[in-house]
Amino acid sequence: MRASIVSDSLHQLIGFVDKSTVKFVNHLVDKSSDIDEFKTKVSNALGTDDQQKVDQFAHELWSQLRAQTTATKRRSKTKVRESRQTIDVNKSDVFVEPKSVSKPTDTSRKGDESEESMDSDEEERTRDLKERDEFSERLRLKDKNKTRNIATNSDKKSYEEAAKRLKLEAEDRQKIMPKLRVESRRQYLEKRKEDKLALLEADIADEEYLFNEENLTESEKAKLEYQKKVLHLAREHDRARDLENVQRYHMPSEGKNNDEYIEVDDTERAPNAEQKKWEEERLGIARLRFGAKDANKKSRKEYELVMDAEIEFVQSLTIGGDNFDEEDHEKEEKKTKKQTIDETRRLLPIYPFKEELIEAIREHQVLIIEGETGSGKTTQIPQYLHEAGFCADNKKVGCTQPRRVAAMSVAARVAEEMGIKLGNEVGYSIRFEDCTSERTLLKYMTDGMLLREFLSEPDLSSYSVIIVDEAHERTLHTDVLFGLVKDIARFRPDLKLLISSATLDAQKFSEFFDDAPVFRIPGRRFPVDIYYTKAPEADYVEACCVTILQIHVTQPLGDILVFLPGQEEIEQTQEILQERQRKLGTRIRELLIRPIYSNLPTDMQAQVFEPTPPNSRKVVLATNIAETSLTIDNILFVIDPGYCKQNSFNPRTGMESLIVVPISKASANQRAGRSGRVAAGKCFRLFTAWAYQHELEDNTIPEIQRVHLGNVVLTLKSLGINDILHFDFLDPPPHETLVLALEQLYALGALNHLGELTRLGRRMAEFPVDPMMSKTLIASEKYSCSEEVVTISAMLNVNASVFYRPKDKAIHADTARKNFFQLGGDHLMLVNVYNQWAESGYSRQWCLENFIQYRSMCRARDVRDQLEGLMERVEIELKSCDSDHIAIRKAITSGYFYHTARLSRTAGSYKTVKGQQTVLIHPNSSLFEEKPRWVLYHELVLTTKEYMRQTIEIDSQWLLEVAPHYYKDKELEDSTHKKMPKQLGKSNNDLNRVYPKL
């Protein structure tokens, strides 16, 4: 990092930088005893064209590089208080002195004594920093030694292959030569079969999207059907064989152990299986398709019906279709017939710009690419770069996506276009799944994944180009990446940066990246007519229902997509619609109602994608999930009430809340665009044109300004970015949020009093969880309960979606939930749930019986597996504490001592220890009725009231034990002790009672 400070300043001064100059200047700083000496040395060395500039340069560099050393020197001579000002947290009154520092501040002591303790403090710091760096070095070696990327869960085959190869080499080659020949023949046949099958599959796929099925002759159709059948049978055969242990139609013989028999279902229990299944389904949906195939078939017949209420709409404008109307499209479709993938690629809107684009990339280090979806930029640009030689010297082209499914599907598409197997030259990397190899040159990944890669490769030296795709979505990770890539681009002039974004933001990105040029690529979209209401609508659920029926009876066939804020509104709308439909009976055509939101079980989600039967209409009631995450085909009408639910975090209270807010203009346009994907569409906005113009914000507030940043700040710190408050954010988060994050990290011991990362902090940064949780994970080593804490962490990660509570069986679900309750609190209940599920053999049936969401549990299991791996990485042994609940709760307290509350005198309510806010135990908590005197909470949420979600009971003395630097005795005194009503706070007395085994 020091090098980068030097190179930055140097670059400004002399316009170029190289390693040796940086080293040299660094050396000068170290050798100079004061600023003047340094100034002289610099001007001697660099020449004195502009003395003023040199002076300024020297001053800046000196103050940045020597601040810490000077601070250290000063500290040993003066009072402690002064040094504390170097912490880059300005609300330092929250802190009490760190333990080792606070004791010797006794004023009666002599100066030399305190100096001595200062020295030991300083020694401690140096030792810690040394250990931290050694730890980092060990991690680096581990990464290096690991045969890169071959051994991953997903790529089991290649891993096995590699292992086998090594084994073979160890054995005597001569001996096994004949065997090897047979094996090689077998493998050849296997591979040939694979190739043939892949070819067949590609044929069918081509056939299907290049030709309109109607235009095929009977014999052609028959051939296609035949091909499909062959492929299906071949795949089925393979699948049956792959399930080696499965014995179909097998009767267990007498006396024989039945354990051999394995249900086919068991294959689903493999790690990631559920997630994969879901993602595969999504992948199917995400495939490239050519639209308007059946536009002509659509009946134009209109129904007439008198409605009870009608909303008056006015058409205001039409969003242009990028010079691309249906006629053109039909012409183009004719052209695409019988053409190969290669020729299809040439028809993409981006193709004519290929040479120009490559030229621009060569010329400029940073380029903003402005292009609508459908221009082919995501799939084509990396290929163009590859062809243009940007992958020379085995350098990679990295392309980030905000979503896992997108990264996978795009990579698969590109591999197909290049005619290679996914995972070789083209690969993708997402959490839980790394489908890359040493040969990978084009790497698609989620933005968060690139962020983690920074930890092991801070200069991204293995990449020659980084493409940040969908930048306009402004996800938390993309926003952090902006600052980081901008930073490394300065000292890596060979690194190219491409930021791709939709129209609205391009200028802003350009300004951020020092006025980088903007390259425009047209998209491919159909026009969309926008309608507004004449007057504002009070009740948007009611307005939606009316509009749906209005469209249904007056407009030609075509599916409707409705955007609603949440599950509740979706269910409400569904009920009203069903009721009205029943009343209207056969007077209207069939209307299929399909809800979709992320917490909906997978099989019900799938119904959304089923094709609409002829002469009926589908209406999809969706949350924001349909805005970007998934695309539903054949939507012609969009209804947009103009609201969504948004999470916001209040750094002053530490409270999160989820509230319904008006959407932004960008979001409204994105929603409207969902109707123009297959043909010209219509969007009905349930607000007035005036409201659109004057009441909606241009853009949604970026995520980075709305969330708690603990983990982000820790990651940045571990990347060596010390001055977080002045980090170059595109849109800086609120000052308070950053300060709160820094305070917490300091209190947790991740940062020392100079704001430097400690050894503990370095280890904490390895975990993809909140810093309080990573501290808990590390503290679990001390209390020998790492197994349980890892489980808790994984379960809290999937949080609210563990328990399933259908409306009609609410009472049963509640009883089932209460059966999992554990004395001591909710975290222990989560361990209980997980362990019971594990004992059931990770059974789906068990989940059904206990009103637990199977999908969430599978996810918890994946997270748990990853955390286990990371525990090993940071050198913590996995141990179980069996029934020792105290140990678990103490471990949690070491991470979450910040989150404690004490029962207050007003019955039932609590006051947070720091901050004195009034909060309540969430009614779903196992401690809701018990009301212990002291509780620790996982999070604060503001819903109808201020609630603590996920609480455990603690002993106030533990706080002194685990966080003596943070709590003073006085704060924990139980002044309320005697005044407490009898029933309340009773459990504190028998804290040491025997707990049943988990």
Added chain:
DNA sequence: GAGCACTGC
């Protein structure tokens, strides 16, 4: 006695 928008590591 409440209520879970959506992602991502």
